[in-house]
Amino acid sequence: MKKIEGKITKRGPESWELLNYLGESIRIQGSIYKIRKMKGFSFVLLRTKRDIIQCIAGEELQLPMEECCVELLAQVVEENRSKRGFELHILEVQVLSTPAEESPIVINQKLVDTSLENLLDYRPITLRNEKQRAIFRLQAGICKGFREFLAGQGFTEIHTPKIVQAGAEGGANIFKLEYFGQQAYLAQSPQFYKQMMVGVMERVYEIAPVFRAEKHDTSRHLNEYTSVDLEMGYIQSYEEIMEMETAMLRFTMEHLQAYYQNALELLNVKLPAINGIPAISFREAKEKVAKAYQRPVKDWEDFEPEEEKLLYELIYRETGCEFVFVTKYPSSKRPFYAMDSVEDARVTESFDLLFRGLEITTGGQRIHDYHMQLEKMQSRGMNVDLFESYLMMHKYGMPPHGGLGLGLERFTAKLLGFENVRYATLFPRDINRLVP
Amino acid sequence: MKKIEGKITKRGPESWELLNYLGESIRIQGSIYKIRKMKGFSFVLLRTKRDIIQCIAGEELQLPMEECCVELLAQVVEENRSKRGFELHILEVQVLSTPAEESPIVINQKLVDTSLENLLDYRPITLRNEKQRAIFRLQAGICKGFREFLAGQGFTEIHTPKIVQAGAEGGANIFKLEYFGQQAYLAQSPQFYKQMMVGVMERVYEIAPVFRAEKHDTSRHLNEYTSVDLEMGYIQSYEEIMEMETAMLRFTMEHLQAYYQNALELLNVKLPAINGIPAISFREAKEKVAKAYQRPVKDWEDFEPEEEKLLYELIYRETGCEFVFVTKYPSSKRPFYAMDSVEDARVTESFDLLFRGLEITTGGQRIHDYHMQLEKMQSRGMNVDLFESYLMMHKYGMPPHGGLGLGLERFTAKLLGFENVRYATLFPRDINRLVP
Numbered sequence: 001m002k003k004i005e006g007k008i009t010k011r012g013p014e015s016w017e018l019l020n021y022l023g024e025s026i027r028i029q030g031s032i033y034k035i036r037k038m039k040g041f042s043f044v045l046l047r048t049k050r051d052i053i054q055c056i057a058g059e060e061l062q063l064p065m066e067e068c069c070v071e072l073l074a075q076v077v078e079e080n081r082s083k084r085g086f087e088l089h090i091l092e093v094q095v096l097s098t099p100a101e102e103s104p105i106v107i108n109q110k111l112v113d114t115s116l117e118n119l120l121d122y123r124p125i126t127l128r129n130e131k132q133r134a135i136f137r138l139q140a141g142i143c144k145g146f147r148e149f150l151a152g153q154g155f156t157e158i159h160t161p162k163i164v165q166a167g168a169e170g171g172a173n174i175f176k177l178e179y180f181g182q183q184a185y186l187a188q189s190p191q192f193y194k195q196m197m198v199g200v201m202e203r204v205y206e207i208a209p210v211f212r213a214e215k216h217d218t219s220r221h222l223n224e225y226t227s228v229d230l231e232m233g234y235i236q237s238y239e240e241i242m243e244m245e246t247a248m249l250r251f252t253m254e255h256l257q258a259y260y261q262n263a264l265e266l267l268n269v270k271l272p273a274i275n276g277i278p279a280i281s282f283r284e285a286k287e288k289v290a291k292a293y294q295r296p297v298k299d300w301e302d303f304e305p306e307e308e309k310l311l312y313e314l315i316y317r318e319t320g321c322e323f324v325f326v327t328k329y330p331s332s333k334r335p336f337y338a339m340d341s342v343e344d345a346r347v348t349e350s351f352d353l354l355f356r357g358l359e360i361t362t363g364g365q366r367i368h369d370y371h372m373q374l375e376k377m378q379s380r381g382m383n384v385d386l387f388e389s390y391l392m393m394h395k396y397g398m399p400p401h402g403g404l405g406l407g408l409e410r411f412t413a414k415l416l417g418f419e420n421v422r423y424a425t426l427f428p429r430d431i432n433r434l435v436p
Numbered sequence: 437m438k439k440i441e442g443k444i445t446k447r448g449p450e451s452w453e454l455l456n457y458l459g460e461s462i463r464i465q466g467s468i469y470k471i472r473k474m475k476g477f478s479f480v481l482l483r484t485k486r487d488i489i490q491c492i493a494g495e496e497l498q499l500p501m502e503e504c505c506v507e508l509l510a511q512v513v514e515e516n517r518s519k520r521g522f523e524l525h526i527l528e529v530q531v532l533s534t535p536a537e538e539s540p541i542v543i544n545q546k547l548v549d550t551s552l553e554n555l556l557d558y559r560p561i562t563l564r565n566e567k568q569r570a571i572f573r574l575q576a577g578i579c580k581g582f583r584e585f586l587a588g589q590g591f592t593e594i595h596t597p598k599i600v601q602a603g604a605e606g607g608a609n610i611f612k613l614e615y616f617g618q619q620a621y622l623a624q625s626p627q628f629y630k631q632m633m634v635g636v637m638e639r640v641y642e643i644a645p646v647f648r649a650e651k652h653d654t655s656r657h658l659n660e661y662t663s664v665d666l667e668m669g670y671i672q673s674y675e676e677i678m679e680m681e682t683a684m685l686r687f688t689m690e691h692l693q694a695y696y697q698n699a700l701e702l703l704n705v706k707l708p709a710i711n712g713i714p715a716i717s718f719r720e721a722k723e724k725v726a727k728a729y730q731r732p733v734k735d736w737e738d739f740e741p742e743e744e745k746l747l748y749e750l751i752y753r754e755t756g757c758e759f760v761f762v763t764k765y766p767s768s769k770r771p772f773y774a775m776d777s778v779e780d781a782r783v784t785e786s787f788d789l790l791f792r793g794l795e796i797t798t799g800g801q802r803i804h805d806y807h808m809q810l811e812k813m814q815s816r817g818m819n820v821d822l823f824e825s826y827l828m829m830h831k832y833g834m835p836p837h838g839g840l841g842l843g844l845e846r847f848t849a850k851l852l853g854f855e856n857v858r859y860a861t862l863f864p865r866d867i868n869r870l871v872p
Contacts, residue, residue, distance in 0.1 A: 001754075003712040004675065004761060006682030011670075014590060029670040031635075031833065049590055049638030049669075067833035069670070096670070099833030100806035124632040124829040133636050140593040147583070154450060154485055157576040159662045159844070161863045162598070162645050163611075163622075165870045175599075177613040177622070179659075180651070180867050186599075186613070186622075193863060196560040196872070199467075200569050202485035208644060209598050215616070223615075226595045233485075234447075234465040234505070234532070239440070246442030276439040318437075325440060370536035389872030393560040397467065397503035397535030408595070427597045427629060431616050434601045436632070436825030 011071070015051040019086055021076045028053070028088070029096070031128070032068045034108040044090065045108070046072065050137070051262065052130050054079075055088040062093070067103060067128075069096040107132075116422060123427055123436050134263040135424055139412045141260045143207055145252030146228055153244070155203040155230060160193035162186055162209065166386055175213045186211035189405055191337070192390045194231040195366060198401045199393045205230040207408070217431050219420040220305075220358060222409060224429040231403030238339075238349040238365040241402045242279065242325050245353060245361060249323070250274040267416055272322045272355075278315055279325035282347070285311050301330045303359075312357035327351045329364075336377050339365040339402070349402070356414045363404025370394035447507070451487040455522055457512045464489070464524070465532070467564070468504045470544040480526065481544070482508065486573070487698065488566050490515075491524040498529070503539060503564075505532040543568075552858060559863055559872050570699040572862055575848045577696045579643055581688030582664055589680070591639040591666060596629035598622060598645065602822055611649045622647035625841055627773070628826045630667040631802060634837045635829045641666040643844070653867050655856040656741075656794060658845060660865040667839030674775075674785040674801040677838045678715065678761050681789060681797065685759070686710040703852055708758045708791075714751055715761035718783070721747050737766045739795075748793035763787045765800075772813050775801040775838070785838070792850045799840025806830035 012027035013020070033047040042063060044055040055074060057063055064070060074088035105114055105122050107129045112119055119126050127133055147157070164187045167174045175186040189210050197204040210227040235241065253271045256264060264271070280288070283300075289310045290297045303311075303326075315324045328347040331340050338348040350364030367373040373394050377384050384391065412424035422428040427436055448463035449456070469483040478499060480491040491510060493499055500506060510524035541550055541558050543565045548555055555562050563569055583593070600623045603610040611622040625646050633640040646663040671677065689707045692700065700707070716724070719736075725746045726733045739747075739762075751760045764783040767776050774784040786800030803809040809830050813820050820827065848860035858864040863872055 002715040004678045004682045004715050005712045006686050006710065007679055008589065008683055009672075009676055009679065029835070031835070049592075069833060069835035071670075096836055097804055097834060100831045103832045121825075122828065124635060124825065125832050127633070127636040136594065137592060137637070139595075143593055144587070151580070153444065156485075156573060157579055158572065159575075159645070159862060161660055161865050163647065163660050163865055163870065175613055175615070177611055179611070179870055182870055184870055192872075197563075197862075199560060200563040201573070202466075209595070211599065224597055224599050234507075236445075240445055242440045243443055243445065246440045247444055250442050274442065276441045279438040279440050368533055389557075389560065392558065392872070395536045396539045396561050397505060398533060399465070399467070399505035400532055426595060426633075429597050429599055434599070434615055434618055434620055436628075436828070 015048040015053055018053070018076050018088075019084070022078050022086060023076065025073060025075050025091065027071055027073055029069070029071045032064060032066050032070060033128075033130075035063055035066060046070075046088070047128065047130075051084075053084075053088060054082050055090050057090045057093075061090060064093065064095045064098060065102065066108065067099045070094060071096060116420060120422060120428060120433065121436075127426075131266055134266045135412065135416060136426055137263045138256065138260055138267070138269070138416070139408065139424065141256050141263070142252055142408065142412060142415075143228075145255035146205075146207070146248060148255065149248045149251040150203075150205045150230060153203065155205045155232070156197075156201045158190075158194065158197050158201075158204045158206050159208070160187075160190040160197075160206060162211070164192075166192075166390075173212050173214045175211050188212055189227060190229050191335075191405075194229055194403060195337070195398075195401065196390075196393050198231050198233045198403075199398050202233040202399070203231070210405075215431055219422075220410060222421060222425060222428055222430060225410075225421075225425070226408040228406040228408055229403065231401060233399035233401040235365065235400055235402050238327070238351060238363070238402050239279075241363050241365070241404055242277070242327075242351055242353075245363070245404055245406075246274065246277050269416055271415070274321075274323065276321070277323045277325055277353070278319050278321055279327055279351070280315075281328045282326050282330065283328070285324075285326050288314060301333050308354055308359060309357035312354055322356050324354050325351045326354060334364070336380055336382060337366045337373070339367050340376075351404075353404075353406075355411065358410060358414050360411045360414065361404050361406045363402065365400070365402035368394065368398040368400050451484040451489055454489070454512050454524075455520070458514050458522060459512065461509060461511050461527065463507055463509055465505070465507045468500060468502050468506060469564075469566075471499055471502060482506075482524070483564065483566075487520075489520075489524060490518050491526050493526045493529075497526060500529065500531045500534060501538065502544065503535045506530060507532060552856060556858060556864060556869065557872075563862075567702055570702045571848070571852060571860055573699045574692065574696055574703070574705070574852070575844065575860065577692050577699070578688055578844065578848060578851075579664075581691035582641075582643070582684060584691065585684045585687040586639075586641045586666060589639065591641045591668075592633075592637045594626075594630070594633050594637075594640045594642050595644070596623075596626040596633075596642060598647070600628075602628075602826075609648050609650045611647050624648055625663060626665050627771075627841075630665055630839060631773070631834075631837065632826075632829050634667050634669040634839075635834050638669040638835070639667070646841075651867055655858075656846060658857060658861060658864055658866060661846075661857075661861070662844040664842040664844055665839065667837060669835035669837040671801065671836055671838055674763075674787060674799070674838050675715075677799050677801070677840055678713070678763075678787055678789075681799070681840055681842075682710065682713050705852055707851070710757075710759070712757070713759045713761055713789070714755050714757055715763055715787070716751075717764045718762050718766065719764070721760075721762050724750060737769050744790055744795060745793035748790060758792050760790050761787050762790060770800070772816055772818060773802045773809070775803050776812075787840075789840075789842075791847065794846060794850050796847045796850065797840050797842045799838065801836070801838035804830065804834040804836050 073092035353361035509528035789797035
C-alpha cells in the first residue's frame with residue numbers, strides 16, 4: 001500500500017521569491033499572458049498565481065500561443081528597468097496545455113476594453129486580466145483583515161443555514177423554494193441565527209452568501225451577495241458596535257497597506273484614512289442636506305440615494321472623512337427586532353454606515369427582552385407563533401446585544417472606486433443574470 | 437457632530453486573562469450558568485464567551501436566577517482546587533437581563549440529557565451547554581487551521597454564487613427555485629467556479645454552504661452543509677492533491693492542539709496522528725474487504741457504507757492510521773469533469789478520503805483539455821450547449837488541475853467521535869428539519 005506523506009512538491013520558487021535567485025536558473029509555471037516580438041528576441045509576460053513576470057526569449061526559441069500553460073526553465077537576471085528589479089531569460093519552454101482557440105476578447109492589455117455585459121459574459125476569461133483579478137485578491141485581503149481583527153476581539157466564526165422557514169427582514173424580497181413538501185426560503189441574512197449564537201458564545205461572526213429577491217436593476221443591487229455579519233453581547237449602547245466597526249475597518253486598511261501593495265498599486269487605490277468616523281442622526285442628516293442644497297425633505301422616513309451622496313459630500317468637505325455613520329433611523333423603517341430608543345420610541349438604536357455616498361452597513365442594538373420583543377411584534381400585527389424558535393432565546397435569557405451586516409461587494413467596489421457593484425463581484429447575480 | 441474613534445471598550449479582563457489579576461478586583465460579564473447553594477455560601481458558575489468560571493457568593497448576596505445576564509464585581513482569588521487555579525469571590529452583582537421563564541431543558545449539567553430531536557428543537561438553548569458549544573468552538577478552529585494553511589500555500593479565498601443555472605454534480609439531488617421567471621438551482625458544489633478560478637489565480641479555496649436535495653434520512657446526510665473546497669493548478673498527478681490534503685489535516689490538528697486545549701479536554705478528544713495516510717485503489721480496497729471478511733463483492737462500482745467501515749478497520753489494524761485514501765474510482769461513478777486514467781479509461785484519477793470509516797472528502801484531477809472534455813460530455817449524452825460558460829475556460833486554455841471538497845460537519849463529527857453528523861451541525865437541515 002502506498003503512503004501519502006503530506007509532502008508539498010515545489011517545482012520552483014514562487015514569483016515573489018525570485019529576487020532571492022538572481023543569477024540562478026529556476027523552473028516556474030504559468031500562462032503565457034502576452035508575447036511581444038522585437039528584433040531578435042521577444043518579450044514574454046508570464047502570468048503566475050500572484051504576479052505577471054517579464055521574460056525575454058531569444059529568437060531561437062519556439063514560443064507557444066498566448067494562454068498556453070507552460071513550465072519554463074529560466075535564468076533570473078537583474079534588470080533595473082523592470083519594476084520588480086529582475087527579468088527571466090527563458091532557456092527552455094515546456095508546454096503543459098494549449099487552448100483550443102484564441103480568446104475572442106483581448107485580456108492582456110492594461111484594461112479589458114469592452115462593455116460591462118461582455119466583461120461579465122466572459123468572466124472565466126476576462127478575470128485573467130491582471131487588473132481584473134487584482135480586484136479579487138484585494139477582496140480576499142479584506143476578508144482576511146476582517147477575520148484577523150475579529151478573532152483578536154474574541155469573535156467565533158459560525159456557519160448558519162441558508163435554507164430557512166422564515167425571513168429575517170420580512171417583505172416580499174425573498175426567494176422561495178420547495179423543501180420536501182414544505183415551503184422554504186433563502187436566508188436574507190443570518191440575523192436570527194447570529195443573535196441566537198450571542199446567547200451561546202457572546203461574540204460571533206459569519207462571512208457568507210445572503211439572498212435578496214429584489215427586482216431593482218441598479219448599479220448597487222445584487223440578488224446574491226456576500227454579507228459580513230457580526231453580533232456581540234454585553235453592549236451598553238449601539239455606539240459600541242460602531243466603535244467595533246470603525247476599529248475593524250481601520251485594522252483592515254492597515255492589513256491591505258501592509259500585505260497587498262502590488263494589487264493596490266495596480267488598481268491605483270488610495271486607501272481611506274480612518275482616524276475616526278463622524279456620526280450624525282438620521283433627522284439631523286436629513287435637515288443638513290435639505291439646508292445645504294435647498295432640497296425640501298419629501299420623505300422623513302428614508303434616504304434617497306441622491307441624498308446619501310450629498311450627505312457624503314457635505315461631511316467630506318467638513319471633516320475630510322469618506323465615511324459617515326447615520327444613526328437613529330425611524331422605527332417604522334427598521335425590522336421588528338430593532339431596539340427602540342428610550343427617549344423617543346419613534347426612532348431606533350440603529351445605524352447605517354455610508355462610504356463615499358453608498359450604504360455599506362446596517363446595524364444596531366436588538367431587543368433582548370422577551371416581553372418587549374413580543375409586544376413589538378404584536379404591535380406590527382405579526383404572528384408570533386411563526387417565530388417560536390427565534391423567540392426561544394429571548395424567553396430563556398439574552399444579554400443586551402447588537403451587531404451589523406456589511407456588504408462585501410459594495411465595500412470592495414467603493415474602496416476601488418467602481419460606480420457599479422458588479423465590477424467587485426466575481427460572478428454577479430442580478431435580475432437579468434444567472435450565468436456564468 | 438459626534439466622532440466614533442474606533443475605541444474598543446473593555447469593561448474588564450477576558451476570562452483567559454484572569455490569572456494575571458490574582459488578588460485584584462475586576463469586572464466581568466456573563467450568564468449565570470449554575471447556582472449550587474452550600475452552607476453559608478453558594479457556588480456560582482459564570483458562562484463567559486469562552487469559559488465557565490467558578491465563583492463564590494456569600495449568603496448576604498442576593499443571587500438572580502440561572503440564565504440571567506450579569507456584570508459581577510469580583511476578586512480573583514488563587515484556588516488550587518479549581519481547574520484554572522483561581523476562583524472569583526463575588527462582591528457585587530448587577531443584573532443586565534432576566535429570562536422570562538426557566539429553561540424547560542436542563543442545560544447546565546455535564547451533558548444535555550435528552551433525545552437528539554429535543555437537542556435540535558431547542559438548539560438556541562441547548563447550545564449554551566458547555567460541551568455543546570465547545571463542539572462549535574472546535575469547528576471554528578478547524579476552519580481557522582484550514583485557512584491559515586491554505587493562505588501559506590498561496591491559495592486565495594473566493595466567493596462563488598449559490599444560485600446557479602446548472603448543477604455541477606448532475607442527478608436529481610438538486611433544489612430548484614424560480615429566479616425572475618427562469619428556472620434556477622441551488623449549487624451542489626462550487627465545482628465549476630473554483631475550476632474557472634484556477635485559470636485566474638492558480639490556487640483558490642472556499643468555505644461555504646452547499647445544497648443537496650437528497651432524500652436520504654441517515655446519520656451522515658444533511659441537505660445543506662459547509663463544504664471546504666480547494667482547487668489547484670499545475671499539478672502533475674492527483675496525488676499532489678492528496679499530499680496537499682494530508683499536509684492541511686496535519687497542520688490543522690497541530691493548530692487545534694496548540695490553541696484549543698480547553699475544548700479538546702472538555703470533549704475528551706484524542707486528535708488523530710497524521711504521519712502519513714495510506715492510499716489504496718478502489719479495486720484493491722474492494723478485494724481486500726471481500727477477502728478479509730469473506731463478503732463476495734456485489735457492486736464493483738461503489739462502496740456500501742458497511743464496506744467503508746470494514747476497510748477502515750482493516751487499514752487501522754495494519755497501519756494504525758485512522759484515515760485512508762481510496763483512489764481510482766470507476767469512471768461511471770464520477771462526474772463528467774473527472775480525468776480518466778491513461779492506463780485504464782474505466783477508472784479516474786480521483787480519490788475519496790475516509791476518516792474512521794466515513795467518506796469526508798471527494799477529489800481528483802479534472803479534465804483541462806477542451807476537446808477531451810467535449811468528448812466525455814458527448815459520450816454521456818450531455819447537451820454541451822448548456823455548459824457554454826463552463827467550457828469557456830477549457831476552450832481558451834487551462835492548466836492541468838484538480839481539487840477536493842471536504843464536508844466540514846462530517847469531519848467535525850468523526851473527529852469528536854459522534855455517530856450522527858447532526859451533533860456537529862449548528863442548525864441542521866434534513867428531510868424532516870427546517871427549524872430552528
